[in-house]
Amino acid sequence: MSATCLAVMVIPTLTSERMMSTQTAVEEGVERLRALGYKLTPQRRAVLTLFVEQPTHMTAQEIWSQLEHIEPGLSRATVYNTLDVLEQAGVLLKVQAEGGQTYYDPRVDAHHHAQCTRCGHIFDLDLPAQPSSALLAAATPLVGFSVESATLWLRGTCAACQAHAGVA
């Protein structure tokens, strides 16, 4: 009925500019904005910098909370707007978590996620299941359903939380 075999590999959550300095990475994002005709504002640079310095999955709420200290008066609407722009520019990926929350991810290549049910942290999975992958193709002949994209979402306990549980 169903045979499954998947090799999944977890890679560090970092931007594609992993080897670059923080400043260089930010500048690359800036360039992408310029290339698409977007203006460079302090707010946009602040969001960019935040993701470079802290390359994790964040909600709009979390992003606003952190930047509010640095950029007083920053509007929530601006954060949402900026996130849309950065998504358009290919700098961020919008990720719909289970539970309905929307996260933004500095990893923009095809990958999947695993979320720890204890600490809530989201990990990147290096499982490139974008179109043309065997994962997608497998479903097609069986239904006449032409698969365009696949999202795999794992939930469980991360190594750190397992360690804590083992001690406690």
Next chain:
Amino acid sequence: MSATCLAVMVIPTLTSERMMSTQTAVEEGVERLRALGYKLTPQRRAVLTLFVEQPTHMTAQEIWSQLEHIEPGLSRATVYNTLDVLEQAGVLLKVQAEGGQTYYDPRVDAHHHAQCTRCGHIFDLDLPAQPSSALLAAATPLVGFSVESATLWLRGTCAACQAHAGVA
């Protein structure tokens, strides 16, 4: 880096009481409510009946819209409450679609979903990737991440919409 092979099979969207009459199927749901000490109200019976007669994925909004004709004065809050109860009773499954919408699914066994990007319809996939599946186990040794559940969400074009596109 990653080898993927998955056999995916689509099965009809029906409750586990597939072979039963409508009335019998509803009564089974009623029994599950009683077994857990829940009271049986006309509203709860109405939601149950709706899912038996129309075993598809529905949002709370859609459910309310349909039942409002039958049960005038039905409150939205009651629908949400009832859906929670039915989920607790194991009669419905809460499904978080990509895009943030919450659907309720009368299929409660482990399965996944494929959504047509044209008509929006959600199809059930018979890919039993619950704990102990190879899909889940695969991720574990690589990170120390203990997988408890996996959700696979496919997006593409269903057979019907492909046919329409071919004609148009």
Next chain:
DNA sequence: GTTTGTGCAAAACCTTTGCATAACA
């Protein structure tokens, strides 16, 4: 008769929108 659920309304929550002001290029 007691416990539980319903309905109403309002609140909470996240996200989007409109418009005047301010800032970028």
Next chain:
DNA sequence: TGTTATGCAAAGGTTTTGCACAAAC
């Protein structure tokens, strides 16, 4: 200088909550 973005406030949609009344057991 002209275009675009920001900030504010308010609206939008979905879901949750509090309380009096009503219904199920």
